[in-house]
Amino acid sequence: MRTTLHKYRHVYLVGLQSNLVYRGNFAARGLFSLFHLVVVFILWGAVYVGNDRVGGFDLRQTLTYFVIMLPLQFIIGAFNEDYQISEEIRNGLINQFLLKPVNYFAYRFSVFLSARSVSGVLVFLPLALALPFIHHQLSFPPEGWRLALGLPAMFMSALIQFTIAFCFGLLSFWFLEIQSFVILSFAIETLLGGQVFPLDLMPAALYRLSQFLPYYYQMYFPAAIFSGRLDLAQTLEGLSVQAAWVVLLFLLARLLWARGLRHHTAVGG
Amino acid sequence: MSLIHYARVWLASARYSIVRTMMFRFDFLMWSLVEFFWMAVNVLLIAVIYRHTNSIAGWTKYEMLLLVGTSMILQRLMMGLFWSNLFELGRNIRTGSFDFFLAQPGHPLFMISTRKLDPDGLLNSFVAIAVVVYSVRQLGLHPSLTNLILYVATLFSALVIHYSAVLLIVSYTFWSIGSQGIEGSYFTLFEFSRLPREAFRGMANVLFVYALPAVISSNVPAGVLIHGFRPVHALWLLLTAAAWLALAVFVFNRGLRRYASASS
Incomplete structure (x- = not known):
């Protein structure tokens, strides 16, 4: 277990270094x-x-609600992970992972976490610039449970975002x-x-229907918890549906990976 | 080269683009769907907001829909006629493939701007036109033939503004080759074109209505259908289009002088 964690910790650290190269791009974005x-x-x-x-x-x-959306996009959003996975499949780079004791999903997720660590920190620069001008137009709800439940919701949102991107990448x-x-x-x-727009409008x-789709949990759900658009009962119900989506999407990713590998031809040596 | 020669080159490029599109029919279908869905997102935003209010900055639901439809026509025409060409200009400057255009018998700006058409963007401009027609009918407007011609003329001027803005943005690559992704700022800038001019106040009014041409590029044509022809507004749009085109061509030509191809 410790060896496994050690392996992906290294992937995370290398990913951190390579993403720091693009710090200018993230800041500009x-x-x-x-x-x-x-x-x-x-x-x-x-x-x-x-x-x-x-x-x-x-x-x-x-x-x-919209201001909270901004850092969330940079902290948990999947940017171009689908392209990266697609490229690795198309140009055969994925073959190296098939020969090593590396779980491709875990490897990619570690790289995703490193990229979001860099963009998640950098997004606070423009936000810090804007806050003096907009803070009087914002109101944050005081309840402590919002942070306690919002953070796990955020983490599961990141998992959903990444797994959907992973599945799209595997379409290659x-x-x-x-x-x-x-x-x-x-x-x-x-x-x-x-x-x-906030989905509750x-x-x-339609709003009720959206609560059963994975997209609701990608961004709206944590943003609505933090900005006070959901009460405690709605949040607890949402967390259980969100957890179910995490599991379902993970199973879908495994299925696509297994089926895709059967389809895949590694050429050259 | 004479105008007839340029027209022939453009027709040959258009024919090539359509043949190529027909070779990749599934791609064409998917991209048409992508563009259609993005337009639907804008229409849904209007539909949702007007469930809760009757007016945005004095604009009723169907006036807003007409404005958004006009903005969509412009963006679809831009995507269909010029986007791929200008997007690739940046990449060609970086890789040195721009040499290929310099060797062609025609002005480089014409050759790079007209090499490809994107039929999916052009096809979706009909959907955007349908949104405008629907809004006009819902508003009970009966624009005269003259006003329709003036609407098209102001749209054309606005398209010149969009083209100039992208050319200006992409020409920056002549000075900085590490500017990948800078083309995306066009979409950020023209997000303002879906807002009514009256919603802007203070500094935002100065910056986004007067200094940057995004807001007037959609508001002036939409105003022709809603309020009738206003010569001052049309002249404002025309002069802005001329100024931005002159600036973009000037910057492009200066960039052209700097271009030194890529080392091998």
């Missing part, structure tokens, strides 16, 4: 996200003119080009993950 935040503030500011509450929440609560066993699948999935995740039946 974080800065561009501030522009998106400006769009959000202008749009929702205009929506609330003449409305004290929208969907039961005031302007400060809604803006807080069957398809030469997966870019369109990935971008289509990204659009669905953006919408049903609550990045376009949808009609009640």
Whole structure:
């Protein structure tokens, strides 16, 4: 067990070093996200003119929800893991992992954690720049349980994000080009993950339906816990559904990996 | 080269792009679906917001939908006609493949801008047009033929702005080859084009309405259908398009002088 942990700790550390090379890219991406935040503030500011509450929440609560989304994307979001996995399958680099005592899922997840450690720290730079201008428009709920339950929800969100990306990457066993699948999935995740609007603003039946999809747990769920859009009972129910999705997606990833390897041909030596 | 020659080159490129698309039909279907879904996301945002309010900065639901539809037409035309070409310009400068365009018998800017068409983007522009037509009908508007022609003319001016913005962004690669991904800032900038001008206040108004051309590129054409033709607004858009195109071409030409191919 200790040897296994040691092995992936090294993968994490090497991943950390290689991701630090791209610190400029991550920081620039974080800065561009501030522009998106400006769009959000202008749009929702205009929506609330003449409305004290929208969907039961005031302007400060809604803006807080979107501000929390920003660091979450950089801490738990899957950026290009699907492409990396796809590339390793397409150009045969994956063959080396088939010959070594390395679990490819665990290896990739360690690399994912290292990348998110770098981007997760760097996103606080643009956020620190913006906070002096926007802090008076934000309101964070005081309940302590939100942090206690929000953090495990965040970790499971990261697992769901990564496992979905992993599954899409594995599609390269069957398809030469997966870019369109990935971008289509990204659009669905953006919408049903609550990045376009808080999901609770949808009609009640659609909102209830979304709670049974994995996308709800990718981003909306932790953001809604932290920003006060979910109460304790909803959070506890959500955590159990989220855990079920983690297990289901993990099983799907294992199935795709096993089936994909049967399909795979390693050429050269 | 005469204009007829340029038109022939463009037609040959268009024919090549369509033949190529037909060779990869599944890809074409998937990419059409991707673009369609992204447009649906914008329409759904409007639908959800207007469940809770009647107006955004004085704009009703279908006025907003018309604005978003106009913005989508522009972005689909941009994606269909120019995006792949300009996106590849950055990559070609980095790899030295840009030499290939310099050796062609035509102005490099024309040759790089028209090499490919993306039929999926063009196909989806019809969906965006359908959104605008639907909004016009819901608003009970009956634009005259003159106003329709002026709508198309202002759209064309706005397309020039979009083209110039991307060219300007990509031309930065002539100075800094480590600028991969910089093209994405176009989408960030033109996210503002889906907002009504009246929603901007103070510094945001100065920066995003007057300094950067994203907001007027959609608001002026949409205004032609909603409020009728306003010469001052049209002139503002036309002059902005001319200024941004002149700036983009100037920067591109300066970049061209710096280009020294890639070492082997």
